[in-house]
């Protein structure tokens with residue numbers, strides 16, 4: 310067993326059942342982004358509502374900014390019971406063996422939040438969450454973040470500009486293929502390491518919605534950003550199944566209600582938070598924010614949409630088709 314796994318296991322046993330004090334149930338909720346982001350704010354909101362609704366029976370401890378665990382470790386920690394709740398990006402489920410979540414990473418598959426919600430708030434989303442049960446996890450909800458843009462050490466305008474660029478991505482094979490389709494070199498890296506990697510030149514660029522870029526100060530070490538909005542980044546809120554099943558029924562009900570309210574809140578603020586942070590990046594004067602022309606956007610789309618077909622073997626052609634059917638996307642009509 311690897312050392313970090315062992316540590317997680319020891320911690321997990323120390324906190325197993327996650328109860329402390331006089332019968333108070335403690336939920337450790339670990340995440341990797343800043344507090345002042347859609348996910349960070351929604352986690353705090355959940356804490357507040359859950360503690361109120363559970364009337365003192367539950368304490369939610371939120372650990373933001375990879376304080377407790379980085380991307381890969383937090384998934385292991387959840388499965389081992391060292392933390393009870395997470396909200397990882399949908400691009401991070403491949404290593405868990407639930408590759409279908411990478412459908413959300415397909416470039417340009419959603420044009421806007423309305424199209425996305427047809428999946429996350431419909432039967433396809435529900436059936437994806439169901440797949441997690443075999444991994445000892447319940448998927449409680451989908452939380453929005455937003456649409457990703459590229460940033461880099463040099464301007465990115467034509468597709469040729471991406472050639473040879475080392476781009477940090479999350480641990481998703483679809484994202485790997487996306488960068489390759491542009492002639493770039495994908496580098497998988499934990500979110501907590503991105504700022505430094507950009508600053509020291511370990512990678513040349515990256516992609517994320519503005520809220521993640523701004524709150525990690527990536528714009529301070531990336532002189533160029535292109536508002537490509539070429540793909541979506543959002544979350545599934547996860548809970549350890551054994552922990553959840555072991556909760557008293559009234560507590561579980563209170564937490565379910567709190568999760569519903571927190572989900573409405575998350576999905577209400579996500580777009581505004583990203584719009585605001587894009588404006589703040591622009592105003593900082595540290596990054597030149599470029600809005601691509603219609604032609605440049607179309608060229609990027611034409612280069613990236615073939616990734617859908619390439620990834621059919623991994624994600625499932627049927628799943629991709631069923632998403633197209635819901636959203637009306639037609640790769641033949643670009």
Ligand code: LMR
Pocket residue numbers: 341342348397398454479499500517521
């Ligand atoms: C990333 O690693 O870029 C994102 O998944 C971080 C996050 O949780 O939003």
